[in-house]
Amino acid sequence: MATKITGSLIDEQPLKKKVKLSARKNDEEIPLSKLKIKLKNKEPQVQKIKKENLKDERPLNKLLQHSEKTPDGETETKIESNENSLNIKSEGDSEESYKWWEEGIQDGVKKWDTLQHNGVLFPPPYEPLPSNVKLIYDGVPVTLPLDAEEVAGFFGVMINTDHAKNPVFQKNFFADFQKVLKKSGGVVEPKDTKITVFKKCDFSKIFEYYESKREERKQMSRADKKKIKDEKDKLEEPYKYCILDGRKEQVGNFRVEPPSLFRGRGQHPKTGCLKTRVFPEDIILNLGPGSPVPEPPSGHQWGEIRRDNTVQWLAMWKENIFNSVKYVRFAANSSLKGISDYKKFEKARELKIHIDAIRDDYKKKLYSKVMFERQIAVATYLIDVFALRAGGEKGDDEADTVGCCSLRYEHIELFEPNNVTFDFLGKDSIRYYQKVEVDKQVFKSLKLFKKSPKKKGDQLFDRLDPSILNKHLQGYMPGLTAKVFRTYNASKTMQDQIDAMDIKAEEPVQEKLLKYNAANREVAILCNHQKSVSKNHETSMQKANDKIQELLWQKIRLKKCLLQLKPDLKKIDKKFFAEIDDFKKEKELEVIEKIYERDIVKYKRKFTSENEKRKEKSEALLPDEDLKEWLESAEKSRADLIKEVETGADFSEEFMKKSGDEEKIRAKIKKFEERIQVAFIQLKDRDDNSQVSLGTSKINYIDPRLSVMFSKKFGVPIERLFTKTLRDKFTWAIESADETWRF
DNA sequence: GTCTGTACTTAGGAAGCAATTC
DNA sequence: GAATTGCTTCCTAAGTACAGAC
Numbered sequence A: 001m002a003t004k005i006t007g008s009l010i011d012e013q014p015l016k017k018k019v020k021l022s023a024r025k026n027d028e029e030i031p032l033s034k035l036k037i038k039l040k041n042k043e044p045q046v047q048k049i050k051k052e053n054l055k056d057e058r059p060l061n062k063l064l065q066h067s068e069k070t071p072d073g074e075t076e077t078k079i080e081s082n083e084n085s086l087n088i089k090s091e092g093d094s095e096e097s098y099k100w101w102e103e104g105i106q107d108g109v110k111k112w113d114t115l116q117h118n119g120v121l122f123p124p125p126y127e128p129l130p131s132n133v134k135l136i137y138d139g140v141p142v143t144l145p146l147d148a149e150e151v152a153g154f155f156g157v158m159i160n161t162d163h164a165k166n167p168v169f170q171k172n173f174f175a176d177f178q179k180v181l182k183k184s185g186g187v188v189e190p191k192d193t194k195i196t197v198f199k200k201c202d203f204s205k206i207f208e209y210y211e212s213k214r215e216e217r218k219q220m221s222r223a224d225k226k227k228i229k230d231e232k233d234k235l236e237e238p239y240k241y242c243i244l245d246g247r248k249e250q251v252g253n254f255r256v257e258p259p260s261l262f263r264g265r266g267q268h269p270k271t272g273c274l275k276t277r278v279f280p281e282d283i284i285l286n287l288g289p290g291s292p293v294p295e296p297p298s299g300h301q302w303g304e305i306r307r308d309n310t311v312q313w314l315a316m317w318k319e320n321i322f323n324s325v326k327y328v329r330f331a332a333n334s335s336l337k338g339i340s341d342y343k344k345f346e347k348a349r350e351l352k353i354h355i356d357a358i359r360d361d362y363k364k365k366l367y368s369k370v371m372f373e374r375q376i377a378v379a380t381y382l383i384d385v386f387a388l389r390a391g392g393e394k395g396d397d398e399a400d401t402v403g404c405c406s407l408r409y410e411h412i413e414l415f416e417p418n419n420v421t422f423d424f425l426g427k428d429s430i431r432y433y434q435k436v437e438v439d440k441q442v443f444k445s446l447k448l449f450k451k452s453p454k455k456k457g458d459q460l461f462d463r464l465d466p467s468i469l470n471k472h473l474q475g476y477m478p479g480l481t482a483k484v485f486r487t488y489n490a491s492k493t494m495q496d497q498i499d500a501m502d503i504k505a506e507e508p509v510q511e512k513l514l515k516y517n518a519a520n521r522e523v524a525i526l527c528n529h530q531k532s533v534s535k536n537h538e539t540s541m542q543k544a545n546d547k548i549q550e551l552l553w554q555k556i557r558l559k560k561c562l563l564q565l566k567p568d569l570k571k572i573d574k575k576f577f578a579e580i581d582d583f584k585k586e587k588e589l590e591v592i593e594k595i596y597e598r599d600i601v602k603y604k605r606k607f608t609s610e611n612e613k614r615k616e617k618s619e620a621l622l623p624d625e626d627l628k629e630w631l632e633s634a635e636k637s638r639a640d641l642i643k644e645v646e647t648g649a650d651f652s653e654e655f656m657k658k659s660g661d662e663e664k665i666r667a668k669i670k671k672f673e674e675r676i677q678v679a680f681i682q683l684k685d686r687d688d689n690s691q692v693s694l695g696t697s698k699i700n701y702i703d704p705r706l707s708v709m710f711s712k713k714f715g716v717p718i719e720r721l722f723t724k725t726l727r728d729k730f731t732w733a734i735e736s737a738d739e740t741w742r743f
Numbered sequence B: 001g002t003c004t005g006t007a008c009t010t011a012g013g014a015a016g017c018a019a020t021t022c
Numbered sequence C: 001g002a003a004t005t006g007c008t009t010c011c012t013a014a015g016t017a018c019a020g021a022c
Helices: A146-156 A167-183 A204-219 A222-240 A335-365 A371-386 A440-449 A466-476 A482-499 A509-526 A537-565 A574-582 A585-616 A624-646 A653-659 A662-688 A695-700 A704-714 A724-729 A731-736
Strands: A004-006 A009-011 A078-081 A086-089 A135-137 A140-142 A241-244 A247-250 A284-286 A304-308 A313-318 A325-329 A412-415 A419-425 A431-437
Touching: A135 A146, A135 A204, A146 A167, A146 A204, A247 A335, A335 A371, A335 A466, A335 A482, A335 A724, A335 A731, A371 A440, A371 A466, A371 A482, A412 A440, A419 A440, A466 A482, A482 A509, A482 A704, A509 A662, A509 A695, A509 A704, A537 A574, A537 A585, A537 A653, A537 A662, A585 A624, A653 A662, A695 A724, A704 A731, A724 A731
Parallel strands: A284 A304
Antiparallel strands: A004 A009, A078 A086, A135 A140, A241 A247, A284 A313, A313 A325, A412 A419, A419 A431
């Protein structure tokens, strides 16, 4: 094993050498939370029975199990069966009352003892197009075999999207379409038509057909929509729940993914490929020992029945594009998911104890003469400070995205003395672009990692991959991996933000929320959670701004009105009336103009829609004079307001009467002030959030107990921080943290 | 040590829905 | 009551992590 010297560094060989870890065993006590949660180390009782007989001897409808409150208050679960499926009823809401966080957590390989469920819900079969709707090829309508027609439909329905305009998407779609067409016997009519050129395909009729169907659905009456929804709910009901260790728990994605065209993100080489239909024969069901096997759809068989209680999935199948596995799992509010989540955050809290030592160690190793150690140190630094992901190697059939270990020469630019620009596509092809200042020794090292003969396309960390890095990290702390740093730093950031908050009890909840969101935003920015700016963001901002101006103007008007009533007030309270002069005449005219424009649009729209209604009912239409009258009234009101401004507020008797006495006017002014404040807050929040996605960090990275603590400490209802789904997912946190809880 | 397969978490966009505005 | 808008949920893609085979 030759050791080269590069610069002043000992250069062992890239990625091939043994890794000597600075083994630092967990010599510290780990104080888990003050919760009643204990980690029980249970002996694994793994029972795996694979490839069992697909037919179950016991018919489903023979199985009857009942759930009743036992004398000591325990709930037993009731399983009844109707003709088709297990009827999972849980009397006494056992799924809600099971508080695993008060019970002590099992920490073995075994995930459960018993598991019963009804399998998966398949997508409906393909519904053929009406005979008059066809793909047009080279100007001629063609009849396709149903399998090919379905694939043409997948493309046809989306011709107005960016995907369908993407040449890679088109190429992949067309190749798969041709395969299906060939396999299903080729064009039916005109018989000898060969579909060979994508550009000659005209999908517009198919598109129009699906658009009309969509419109039809939209136009459906409320009652019809409800009927359809109820039918759908009824169909899904048996699959929504399972029985896990005797308790009713929700299943997450019980629907088998329907066939479609693969929509890869970013520049994905496989985008547009056909994702084929999944059949029962493709599906492996995972059930508890002795649990009855759900009936497969008639004429079909399940691919396999497995009884593996070391895993958390209920069903799986392999998809055709990457041959990767898709799983049906428990829902986010299930006990198993909750326990995983809890463990994740506790692991991140454990890092708190080790972080100082880890930082000391990697700072020291930044000076190591051994290239491998130096790379480990820099990578750990980047993961810790900039919350980069681990960055696993990717294949040619995937989008070219990177994380820390897979960063390449071209992804960083160095500027003396110690500035670095990161520019690369991360997960989901989201751009990571940051100009940052780094530790001087990190800068030196990065320069070294880029040193010739390294060139564009070469790995920056040529001695590392996530597995090597994680092995090293586990020397610091058991179970420490790159992703733990993201959770740790995200939650730590949130804790620090909350600590630094200056919130007064009497502040409006809306303002407290704004501060919470601002803290959440810090975390999201750290994790680079982005979203695309919605198309109408700018107009919506403009609108909100106009609204605020109008409210301000109305407030000013009331103040003027107050002065007209009691002119002496101006001398008594100069400050109160000062803003009258701040709101300039031009601004007032602008507001008046906006109101006028809005009224015009409103009246015109009202006139059109009213007449459309009348037309439908065959009633006499409104005469044009009506519209004219309305428009004139808008013009008159504009003229009056302009006059009011020009003459320096001489309010009509009618207006003065309507405004009421001093007390009333003051009350109205106060109301306007409140409305303006709220509108301002909301506008700012919305604008700040336009490109940052807060949800991802709230769902995955910020310890939910921090939000619960915030809620209790500052008196903000938890409903304002967590949606219903999130409250279900984080019940364990809501019920276990108080206002003193700390990450 | 490397490759592959499996199992799990994390992610943004689309679709659905409810609140708000007109 | 309809249209619009913004928030929530759903969907499934895209990551991380690690065990086991070679």
